[in-house]
Amino acid sequence: MTKSPLFNKGFQNAVLSLALKTIKLRYKNSFLGVFWSMLNPLIFLTILIIVFKQINHIEHFALYALTGLIFWNFISASILQVLTSFIDNAAILKSINLHPFCFPLSAMVAAVFNLLLTLIPFFVIMFYLGYDLSWSFLAFFPITIITAIFVLGLGMLMGTINVYFRDIQLLWTTIIPAFFYFTPIAYTPELLSENQRFLLKLNPFYYFIESYHDIFYRSAMPSYENFGMSLLLAILSMAFGYVAFNKYRKGFISNI
């Protein structure tokens, strides 16, 4: 049991198959498919442009807002999917001998795949809004992997507690809109005072969203601060998440 299941071929296939199922189900019966994943950020983008453009005197505010929205949606939605993955798969967990790490991992894989799928049409819009493609684009891949590890760890930590206390799920859906305004998406950090900016940096999501802003809005490599903090947070989150999961997963079957 101590050996990581990640290197097991059967386990890898199980993770991919579950992720593929999630994607298939999301689009199977809907006519417009990927479009639905794009609609929510586009509606919010319109609102942000109408409401916040007056206070944000920066060039290409629409591009700034859209970048933030796409990746905020990715992060907040995938945390919830990882969080509920144990409960969603209760029946399988109880009757098939499969390492339960499979469930959060496949939820994360599905979320990343879904992000890549929606990014393709979004690129067209981003170019239209003034995105200047440069080599720094390549930083998108490591940043997304780091973000995924952060989300997976945090989601697993909350998901493990959620098996025993279903309040976590409700708590998370309640506070996530607050985090949206605590993260620089509708506004730029420059708009705030020195003290307020200090507070902003206590929010872990700040560094991930700012890294994406660096890449897609500033067309630059992520700053050392943003990249370093993202990496550190991802490692911490994964460590805490996995340890909690591993310690308390023995009670999953009796509580789901």
Add this chain to the structure above:
Amino acid sequence: MTALQPMIRLTDVDICFYVQENGFVSMKDFLLHPGKYKLLQKSFVLKNVNLQINKGESFALLGKNGSGKSTLLRALSGIITPDKGNIELFGAVAPLLGLGVGLEQELTGIENIKLSCALMGMTKAEIKQRLPEIIDFSELGEAIHWQVKRFSTGMMSRLSFSIAIIKQPEILLIDEVLSVGDLGFQQKCLKKVMEIKDNGATIIFVSHNFEEVNNMCSRAALVNNGTVEFVGTVKEVGERYHHLFDN
């Protein structure tokens, strides 16, 4: 006479459930007094279980609802690890614990076969190789391309039984799932189980249908209140099982 070769051996096995009973209050105590309070309370489901089942045997587990039979099967299939003691298995296990689990309503029969096999730990190559066999055994014909939500209950059972049985296991765990499908398919399932048995596999069988148990099994154990109370021939165990309901 050949010596009995053990296939499954349980030594002093304890299995506990971990439940939290006090809701958010226990979370508060847990956080405020580190080390003093446990987040989860332990309760024994199986206690001090000792059991040996031999190669080629058909073995039945009898007991009331909630006595721990299903938990025992889950432990044998590796879904639950025991808190204490040792479970030794001398062969590959195929659990038939819940038919229809993992079937996804929106996907077709074929897609579901691939998904279920993947969840059972099979690789892509293995699945590809076994696919025709599974389709063939299910006798679903054209319906295999339908979405499972349009299947009848019996058809769904056919599909999941065909998937579960495919791996030619050395140890087969059956939890009250043989009474599925129509009479024809039931007999086919039973025949298949017998065939697996005749190939030298060991079968562990949980059922409340005593007649079925009597036909299939040679030995049995009585599980009561989380312990194995008695092991003997099906007839002996059956009598004791009936005594449990006397008053």
